[in-house]
Amino acid sequence: MPSFHKVSEYMIKSTVFEKELMDLQKKYLLRNIVSRSSPQGPIITIKGKKYLNFSSNDYLGLASHPEILEKAGKALKKYASGSGASRLLGGGSDLHAKLEEQVADFKVTESALIFNSGYSANIGIIPAIASEGDVIFSDELNHASIIDGCRLSQARTVVFKHRDISHLKSLILKEKARRKIIITDTVFSMDGDIAPIGEIYKLCLSLNSSPLTPHPLLLYLDDAHGTGVLGKGRGALAHFGLKPEPWIIQMGTFSKALGSYGAFAAGSRDVISWIINNARSFIFSTALPASVIAASGASISIIKKNRSLIKKLWSNRDYLVNSIKSAGYDTLKSETPIIPLLIASAKEALTLSSYLYRKGIYVPAIRPPTVKEPRLRITVSAAHTKEQLDLLIKTLKRYCKERG
């Protein structure tokens, strides 16, 4: 296996966690960081060698877009490097406020608030909107940051079967609580399938129209992988043709299809005001620097005026997933640019990832505890060329042939 899958001698010998690390290594579950010496993109450089990259969530290839780099560069010069403090202590710039207006307009909500990352948004917003006495209904494949947000909230968390509306409904009807909140990823980050948001919306609508409900049932959507990808870029609600309601809170990230960094909450003015006053990861953390904010704003403007990138992303995605399926791989129920290749074991997943790496293609292996079933996680972008997709397909086919 190539060196990136091996733990270094130094690490094993000098740590108090030697036994635990060795155990992970024996089970093929030890993780290591791979460092690039190039920008993010379809081609990356690792240790001086170029690799075809299928590991990035930069779905539209915006991370290197010249207009974005120019806006970020100008903001860096004007506002300098750090932001100096949290937003509430004066760490925010007028660019922060402008970006929030842009996000609210993009998501058609009354208001929006920037967070430092998607992780920080979930562990801040969820405990702000749910606490002891409340019940959260969480899809079993929700992202780790949602799980951590639920834990921090101290609300009772009830997990419903993946995308299973009748299970969700039966749990909601069974539970007695002050406030009930449904939380789901819109696009599941490791499986690439889409939550049945149309049906969840209808369920909320029917339960919220009952005069017996003291508080409306809230719906919290983590649109990290939907923003910029679904609904002509506007995200999952637009994809399903739904309008944002006062009881819906949308979270999204700038770090994936928008090619920048950070995250946001979008919702009614009251909800956002409540979050500003209660989300600890917002209150007690230094604001993002203006250069990053400028990049996110430029990204939204590009997506709004240039639909061709999203079209290209979807045609690349359809081409790749169909070819991979016809090569005999199981891509689960992927419906998006996140394409899992289900692999029998963690060892096999590492073997295939290493094989591709030797052939100059970088696709990470995802293993427990991140997922139950080991897999390779392929992400395709609008920036990949047909030749690059063909090379991946050809190499995957060759691997099958060589392994019999």
Ligand SMILES: Cc1ncc(COP(=O)(O)O)c(C=O)c1O
């Ligand atoms: C569904 C989902 N939510 C939240 C996050 C966290 O976002 P960030 O990487 O900006 O912290 C991720 C990251 O991969 C994600 O996939």
